[in-house]
Structures are given as C-alpha cells and as structure tokens.
Amino acid sequence: MFGRSPKRSAKDATDLPRKGSFSATYRSFCYRILGSRLEKRGQDEVAEERLKQAGVNASPGLWAAMQYVTALFTAVGAFAVSMLLFYVVLRPPMWYEYVLLVTGIAVGSVFGGFGFLVSSQISNRKSQLERELPFTLSELSVLASTGMAPIELMHRMAQRGHDPAISSEFKKVVYKTDIQGKDLITALAETAKESASNSLRESFWDLANMIHQGGNLDEYLRNKSDDVLKLKRASQKEFIEHLVTFVDMYVSLVLVGVLMIAVGAFLLNTLGSTADGLSANTLLLLLTFGLTPLAVVMTTIMISVAYARAE
Secondary structure (H helix, E strand, C coil), X not given: CCCCCCCCCCCCHHHCCCCCCHHHHHHHHHHHHHHHHHHHCXXXXXXXXXXXXXXXXXXXXXXHHHHXXXXXXXXXXXXXXXXXXXXXXXXXXXXXXXXXXXXXXXXXXXXXXXXXXXHHHHHHHHHHHHHHHHHHHHHHHHHHHCCCCHHXXXXXXXXXXXXXXXXXHHHHHHHHHHCCCCCHHHHHHHHHHHCCCHHHHHHHHHHHHHXXXXXXXXXXXXXXXXXXXXXXXXXXXXXXXXXXXXXXXXXXXXXXXXXXXXXXXXXXXXXXCCECCECHHHHHHHHHHHHHHHXXXXXXXXXXHHHHHHC
16 A cells, blocks of 8 residues: 555655665665674664664664774774874874874764764654644544544554654554554554654553453543643643743853853953963953853753753
8 A cells, every 4th residue: 555565664765765875875885894794693672672763774783883884984084184183283292192082082972973863863753753642642533433443543644644753653553564464453562662752652552452452442542632732731831940940040140150250351451460371351252252152052952952852
C-alpha cells in the first residue's frame, strides 16, 4: 500500500541519504573501513534504541565508525593548522602544548557533537510528538466511535497529511504489519519501544493491551486525550512560572550587574587605577563584547529549554 521495500526501514525515503551524495558516500566509506568490523562484535542495544528514537537511519556500528573516522580527520586537520599557527607563525615558548590542546579540543568536540546530535534529535522528536498527541488521540477516538477495526485505524492514521511526526509512527506500525508480517499487538509494542515520547509509548502499549484484552477503545482514547491535555496545560503553567523567574533573574543579576561593572569602570578611570591589571577601557570592552552578550545568550538558552519542555 505504501510502496515500501522489505529491505527498507519504516522511515520515509526522504530521511535516507540520496545515492551518490556526499553523505551516502561518506557513510559507505566509514562502514567499509571500520563499521563492518564493529558490527561483527555485536549490536549495542542501548545505542541502537537511542538511534531509533532519534530517527537516525544508521546502525550502532556505522554510527560509531562515523564518529571515529570523523575524529581522525579532525585531529589531522587541527594538528596541521595548529602547527602552522603556533610553530610557524607565532612560535610561543610552549608551542607544543597549544598544538596538543587545540587538537584535543577538536577531537573532543567531534565526539561531543555526535552525542549532542542524538540527544537533540530525541528531544526535538519528543516535543513534536507530544505536541501532536492530544489531537491525534481525539481523532482516533472519533474514528473508533464509528466502529472502525483497529488495523483500519492504523492505516487511516498513517495516511494523514497533517501531524507528520505521529503519522510517521503509525507508518512504522503499518510497515511492521503489512511488510514484515507481524501482528498488530507486536507492531504497536515494538513501535512504542522505538518512540522518543514517553506519552506516545504509553499510549501505544495501552492500545496493544486494549486490543489484546478487549475493551471500550473509544472511551479509553477520550480519557487518554483528556489526561494528556491536562499534563500539557500543567507544563505550560510551569513554563510561565519559570519565565517569571527568568525575567526577575535577568533584571536583578544581569542588568544590575552590568550597571555595577560600568560604574566601577568609570570610578577606576576617574581614580586612574586598575582592577587586577585591567584598565577601565578594558573592562568596558569586556562588558560590551563579552559579559553582556554572554548573559543574553545564556538567558535565551534557558528560556528556550524551558519552552521546549512546555510544548
């Protein structure tokens, strides 16, 4: 029905790198030189589950190989650039320490970046799924009240053009039933395990139990939708309370702190003294181009994180 090959995953074709693209070529290169060897050691179930929750179309072996190969290329590049800068151009007395430091930071950034990418993808998918879930459950409740069979419900939800995140989860269920030949209960349980959202995971498990044991599916979906909406309202109320706290913190610490430093700089300039070797002009430059932008960025990040959790 959905034109999927048994060898393809349940993800849309647009999620896969195009054949002949740099991404596909690089993935193939990493797999040939290292990934195939890592695959033979056995799959890391925790890493595999996190990659599925993040929607990353890669096995743990391939993902680890991409990290190691990228880190190797980055180390070579950072070493060459830092050698050129510190040994050839600047030539400080401890040039080799700077070279090792820059190379180590570059390699650490690669591993940290790969880990952050997975965590960020999981967080983004979770936010999108939980944002769409209450309305999806309401729609499911309406369809279930018409007497539609559970498998027909899955097909209907997978064909929707709106709420793409949850629709893709239903497509996975349909793929497992229609292509892999699994029963609906097993398909729901496996898809729930791969989901990034705890709320959606619980909903799929409850659906599987309701189908297995029997029960009023329409009533369950209505109650579940109401529960999810209550949780959403509670999280949004908590976000508003946090936002008030952030505003108070910004006003009391950031603005007042900036004014105090500025006043101190003017006093230093008037008295003709310094603060730990820093002149008034240096303090004002640090304040203007360092502390103030940093404070604004940190406050924005905290508000963004709180808002993402409240969605």
